[in-house]
Amino acid sequence: MPTIEDVAAAARVSKTTVSHVLSGKRPVAAATQAKVRRVIEELGFRPSALARGLTSARSHTVALMVPDVTNPFYPALARGLQDAVRDAGLLVLLADVGNSGAQERAFLIEAIERRVDGLVLSSFQLTPADLEPAVRAGLDIISVGPQLAGARADVVSADDHQIGADAVDHLADRGHTRIATIAGPAEAQPGAGRLEGFRKQMKARGLRVPESRVVEADFTRAGGRVAMERLLKARTRPTAVVCANDLMAIGALDAARAAGLDVPGDLAVIGVDDIDAAALVSPALTTVRVPAREIGHAAGRLLVDRIDGALPAARRTVLVAHDLIQRETT
Amino acid sequence: MPTIEDVAAAARVSKTTVSHVLSGKRPVAAATQAKVRRVIEELGFRPSALARGLTSARSHTVALMVPDVTNPFYPALARGLQDAVRDAGLLVLLADVGNSGAQERAFLIEAIERRVDGLVLSSFQLTPADLEPAVRAGLDIISVGPQLAGARADVVSADDHQIGADAVDHLADRGHTRIATIAGPAEAQPGAGRLEGFRKQMKARGLRVPESRVVEADFTRAGGRVAMERLLKARTRPTAVVCANDLMAIGALDAARAAGLDVPGDLAVIGVDDIDAAALVSPALTTVRVPAREIGHAAGRLLVDRIDGALPAARRTVLVAHDLIQRETT
DNA sequence: TCAATTGCGCAAACCGGTTTGCTGAGTCCT
DNA sequence: AGGACTCAGCAAACCGGTTTGCGCAATTGA
Numbered sequence: 001m002p003t004i005e006d007v008a009a010a011a012r013v014s015k016t017t018v019s020h021v022l023s024g025k026r027p028v029a030a031a032t033q034a035k036v037r038r039v040i041e042e043l044g045f046r047p048s049a050l051a052r053g054l055t056s057a058r059s060h061t062v063a064l065m066v067p068d069v070t071n072p073f074y075p076a077l078a079r080g081l082q083d084a085v086r087d088a089g090l091l092v093l094l095a096d097v098g099n100s101g102a103q104e105r106a107f108l109i110e111a112i113e114r115r116v117d118g119l120v121l122s123s124f125q126l127t128p129a130d131l132e133p134a135v136r137a138g139l140d141i142i143s144v145g146p147q148l149a150g151a152r153a154d155v156v157s158a159d160d161h162q163i164g165a166d167a168v169d170h171l172a173d174r175g176h177t178r179i180a181t182i183a184g185p186a187e188a189q190p191g192a193g194r195l196e197g198f199r200k201q202m203k204a205r206g207l208r209v210p211e212s213r214v215v216e217a218d219f220t221r222a223g224g225r226v227a228m229e230r231l232l233k234a235r236t237r238p239t240a241v242v243c244a245n246d247l248m249a250i251g252a253l254d255a256a257r258a259a260g261l262d263v264p265g266d267l268a269v270i271g272v273d274d275i276d277a278a279a280l281v282s283p284a285l286t287t288v289r290v291p292a293r294e295i296g297h298a299a300g301r302l303l304v305d306r307i308d309g310a311l312p313a314a315r316r317t318v319l320v321a322h323d324l325i326q327r328e329t330t
Numbered sequence: 331m332p333t334i335e336d337v338a339a340a341a342r343v344s345k346t347t348v349s350h351v352l353s354g355k356r357p358v359a360a361a362t363q364a365k366v367r368r369v370i371e372e373l374g375f376r377p378s379a380l381a382r383g384l385t386s387a388r389s390h391t392v393a394l395m396v397p398d399v400t401n402p403f404y405p406a407l408a409r410g411l412q413d414a415v416r417d418a419g420l421l422v423l424l425a426d427v428g429n430s431g432a433q434e435r436a437f438l439i440e441a442i443e444r445r446v447d448g449l450v451l452s453s454f455q456l457t458p459a460d461l462e463p464a465v466r467a468g469l470d471i472i473s474v475g476p477q478l479a480g481a482r483a484d485v486v487s488a489d490d491h492q493i494g495a496d497a498v499d500h501l502a503d504r505g506h507t508r509i510a511t512i513a514g515p516a517e518a519q520p521g522a523g524r525l526e527g528f529r530k531q532m533k534a535r536g537l538r539v540p541e542s543r544v545v546e547a548d549f550t551r552a553g554g555r556v557a558m559e560r561l562l563k564a565r566t567r568p569t570a571v572v573c574a575n576d577l578m579a580i581g582a583l584d585a586a587r588a589a590g591l592d593v594p595g596d597l598a599v600i601g602v603d604d605i606d607a608a609a610l611v612s613p614a615l616t617t618v619r620v621p622a623r624e625i626g627h628a629a630g631r632l633l634v635d636r637i638d639g640a641l642p643a644a645r646r647t648v649l650v651a652h653d654l655i656q657r658e659t660t
Numbered sequence: 661t662c663a664a665t666t667g668c669g670c671a672a673a674c675c676g677g678t679t680t681g682c683t684g685a686g687t688c689c690t
Numbered sequence: 691a692g693g694a695c696t697c698a699g700c701a702a703a704c705c706g707g708t709t710t711g712c713g714c715a716a717t718t719g720a
Contacts (some may be wrong), residue, residue, distance in 0.1 A: 001387075001468055003706055014670045019708060025711095029668060044463055049704035050389060053380045054675045057331075061423070066577060069405040079399050079426055093391070094424040096409055110421060114379040133374060137331055221606075250610065276551075280580065282612030318438040333676055344700045349678060356679095359698060381676035384705045665718070672710090679704080687696075 003044040011039040014131040022047060037223035046288060051114065056079035062090050062303060065104065065121040069096045071209040074122070077144065077299075081120060084300025086309070087136050090117065099218065101125030104220065118303040120144060122295075124188040128152055139191045140306040143301045146317070147189035154306065155317040156299045158290045160190050163322055164197025165204075167242040167270050168290055171325055172205050176268060180238035182227040188219065191244040194272065198242055213238055217248055219323070224251025232259055238328070239267060246271035246278045246287055253281060253329070269329040283328035290322050334372040334607065339617065341369040352377060383445065392420050392633060393441040395434065395451040399426045401577060402605040404452070406622035407474065407629075411450055414630025418637070420447065429515070429548065431455030442467045446635040450474060450626075454518040458482055470636035472629045477519035484636065485647040486629045488620045490520050493652055494527025495534075496595070497600050497618055499574040500654055504537050506598060510568035511542035512557040512578050523572040524602065529571055543568055547578055554581025562589055569597060570660070574606045576601035579615055583659070599659040613658030620652050 008015040013032060020026045021036045028036075039045075053059045063087055066074040080093050093116065097103040104126050111119055112134055117132060131141060131152045141153040149155045164181075171179050181198050184191020195214070202209050216228050217223030224243060228251065231238055243249035249271030254261060261267050263283055271278060271314040274289035298318050305311045338345040343362060350356045351366045358366075364657040367377075383389045392415055398402040412422050416511055423446065426435040434456050441449055442464055449464060452474040461471060461482045479485050494511075501509050511528050514521020525544070532539045545560050547553030554573060558581065573579035579601030583593060591597050593613055601608060604619035627647050635641045 004708095005706075015707080016671080016709085017669060020669090023708080026669090027667065030670080044466060046439065046443045046463075046467065048384070048706055050380050051675090052708075054378070054384055054677085054706080055708045059380060059676080064424075068404070070411050072400070072402060074406075075399040075402075075405045078424065082424070082426055091444075092424050094408065094412070094422050096395075096412055109376065113376045114421075133376075136374060137376065251397045277607045277610050280607050280611045282610075335676075336677095345677080346679085346701080347699060350699090353678080355698090357697070362698080378676055381705090382678075384676080385678045387705080513705085661720100663719090665716100667716080668714090670711105670713085672712105674709080675696080675707090677705090680702090681700105682702105683698105685697085685699085687694100690692095 001048075002045045004045070004047065007036065007039050007043060007045050010043065011036045014095065016305040057115060058117055059091050060091065061114065061116050062087050062118040062300075063093045063095065063107070063114075063116045063121060065095045065097055065111075065119070065123060067097060067099055067122060067124055068219070069094070071245075072277065073245070073273050073290070073292045074077055077122075077296035080293035080296025082296075083302055084297045088304045090304070097123075099124055104129060108134055112139065117307050118142070120299045120303065121148070123147065124185065140303055142303050144295060144299060146193065149315075151315060154302050154315050156295050156302060157317070157319060158190070158295070158322050159319050161194025161197035161200075163272055163288050163290070164194035164199075164242065165201035166267075166322075167194075167272070168198055168201040168205065168207075170270060170286070170326075170330060171240045171242065171256055171268060172207065174268070174330060176240040177207055178213070178238045179207065179209075179235065179240045179242065180215075180231050181209075181230070181242040182224055182244060182252060183214060183216050184244045184248075185218050190221070191216075194242075194244050194298045217251075219245050219247055221247045221251040221254070223234045223250030225254045226251070228252035228255035229259075232256075232261075236240055237267075241267065241269055243271045246273040246275045246285060249285055249287065249329075250277060250281055252284075253285070264329050274325055279327065286325065286327045286330040288322050288324050291320055294320050303328065331378075332375045333627060334375070334377065335513035337369050337373060337375050338368065340373065341366045349357050368566070368656070369484065380421060387445060388419065388447055389445045390419050391423050391444065392448040392630075393423045393425065393437070393444075393446045395425045395427055395437055395441075395449070395453060397427060397452060397454055397573070398549070401575075402607065403575070403603050403620070403622045407452070407626035410623035410626025410628075411630045412626075414539050414627045415634055418634045420634070431521055432588055435460060438464055442469065447637050448472070450629045450633065451478070453477065454515065470633055472633050474625060475519040476523065479645075479647065481645060484632050484645050486625050487647070487649060488520075488625070489649050490523025491527035491530075493602055493620070494524035494572065494605050495531035496531075496532040496652075496654055497524075497602070498528055498535065498537075500600060500656075500660060501570045501572065501598060504598070504660060506570040507537055508566065508568045509537065509570045509572065510545075511538075511539075511572040512554055512561070512574060512582060513544060514574045514578075515546055515548050517588050521546075521549070524572075524574050547581075549575050549577055551577045551581040551584070556576030556581075557582045558582035559589075562586075562591075567597075571597065571599055572620050573599065573601045576603040576605045576615060576617055579617065579659075580607060580611055583611060583615070594659050604655055608655075609657065611645060616655065616657045616660040618652050618654050621650055624650050
């Protein structure tokens with residue numbers, strides 16, 4: 001690869017001049033510019049972003065940390081994020097860290113060392129304290145989900161609490177009283193918020209929630225299936241179940257089918273997210289739509305503003321609207 | 331952020347010594363090491379990957395370019411890729427470039443300037459000539475799909491030709507003769523290969539393929555639906571359709587349902603990919619499974635070997651196995 | 661006519677690491 | 691006792707850009 005020095009030599013100017021031609025930060029005579037540009041073209045010179053970043057201490061990169069890229073929620077989020085930051089010249093560094101706290105922390109360090117400009121994370125394991133090094137390193141952090149709220153990070157999230165409550169209302173309005181829930185893993189943020197909203201709204205509507213009707217699972221189809229099987233073993237079966245995401249809801253449908261139950265006759269099911277698959281399963285899944293792409297987009301916009309220093313120091317919380325989409329499982 | 335110089339000063343050694351403690355490339359006395367490490371800890375020093383990359387001319391990053399992250403095929407591929415390269419210390423820079431050739435080329439330039447170590451791309455628009463600058467820049471390139479085969483890139487791909495042929499066999503074996511196909515966009519590689527395989531096998535089995543039974547669409551559900559509607563307008567309707575991917579096949583099912591057709595009675599449908607949704611639609615979609623994650627993994631392994639210089643110069647082609655999964659639409 | 665200004669370009673320092681060559685002190689061998 | 695060798699650490703050069711201060715020539719203003 002030719003360097004700026006090679007270009008300077010071939011064009012018989014100093015590398016300062018080449019730099020100015022590229023950046024436009026100081027005027028360069030038209031003739032000189034033309035000559036330099038021609039040489040750049042001939043040599044196929046491409047300035048090194050590494051070298052550039054060294055002086056500016058910026059990498060023009062934002063890191064995105066997610067627990068599972070194959071959960072369709074996250075690609076949609078990634079897409080929104082990318083589209084929001086691209087115009088600012090930022091590219092997305094993607095990390096799927098699974099549910100491993102160790103991997104999350106390892107990636108955090110990586111992000112710091114790479115001098116990433118910003119960080120968007122949807123984390124299940126991280127605590128605010130874990131973010132400390134990143135904050136000290138000057139990274140702007142956006143947490144998707146309220147888990148990492150506080151002085152350290154902005155938050156872009158759905159209103160998980162309200163989502164849980166809305167799901168309860170939807171089912172209770174249809175006469176259900178024995179409503180169970182398949183929550184996410186205890187550490188997982190969105191699940192926790194939805195569970196809390198579920199509990200509170202059940203209480204508000206005078207419905208009891210025995211602990212046997214609350215089971216945890218990881219956010220996968222298989223997890224939902226296993227959890228549903230457990231719920232179905234109870235002496236008095238629930239007539240409806242609120243699942244903390246669609247993947248688990250689809251797993252719950254698997255279990256219901258295997259048990260020979262009619263949905264929604266014997267069992268009503270509601271999910272959260274509205275991934276594409278929700279509309280495809282049969283019966284089609286009623287769900288609370290969480291606009292993943294918008295969340296990513298909002299996170300990106302917020303991040304760009306932060307990086308530009310255009311925002312006051314106080315951290316923000318952006319809640320995006322969800323809506324309930326009734327299909328055939330309720 | 332403290333620099334290596336700050337650490338050196340605080341530990342009363344030269345920065346050379348700090349560097350050696352970090353890299354282990356030259357021996358450092360145990361006592362000195364301990365002192366340096368303590369200071370690093372106290373200061374929270376994290377070496378800048380930018381500065382490091384400047385000397386090594388490596389960024390420890392691989393770029394992944396895809397046409398649509400929200401197509402579930404690609405997240406799976408991304409996951410496999412990440413898992414394969416992580417142990418080599420590489421992170422994945424993701425770009426969703428849509429179907430825009432301009433964006434593809436722009437990202438290619440970005441990747442070069444960032445001195446990315448390797449490039450994995452699934453491109454519809456790029457020609458081998460477009461890769462020239464990247465090759466000259468010394469990037470190792472893996473093409474997912476054979477489009478960019480040649481002296482410039484390794485290839486990891488499914489055997490698209492055979493996939494098309496297998497789909498034809500599956501339908502012909504079941505007695506279909508009026509078989510249509512919904513191909514991908516003409517420029518799109520995987521679609522072209524599958525279409526070719528489709529045509530050849532139809533001929534081999536003595537079946538005619540009037541041009542009205544070949545329609546193009548982009549690789550989306552909406553595209554598939556529109557294409558299917560067109561096919562259904564023909565005077566003699568096809569009794570079966572081969573779709574170049576699952577998303578389009580699902581769109582075709584939408585159209586069939588809208589037209590009041592029974593699947594597979596009036597119309598058999600087969601897709602390609604086996605995304606999660608394929609098993610979820612009703613009736614469940616028969617499809618040719620293409621192991622996206624394995625493809626990503628193979629690409630990652632190949633890339634790491636290339637970067638390590640462990641491979642002879644000759645480019646490789648890795649074909650991954652597909653298999654036909656019969657469900658309910660045939 | 662002479663000082664002040666402007667336009668253009670260069671040299672040198674800097675960003676934060678890595679790498680190379682060298683030196684002084686201590687150890688081993690003859 | 692003297693040479694060869696090892697060990698530990700340092701200074702300086704280097705990677706490829708950006709930024710700052712300065713000099714020279716031509717233009718402007720009084």
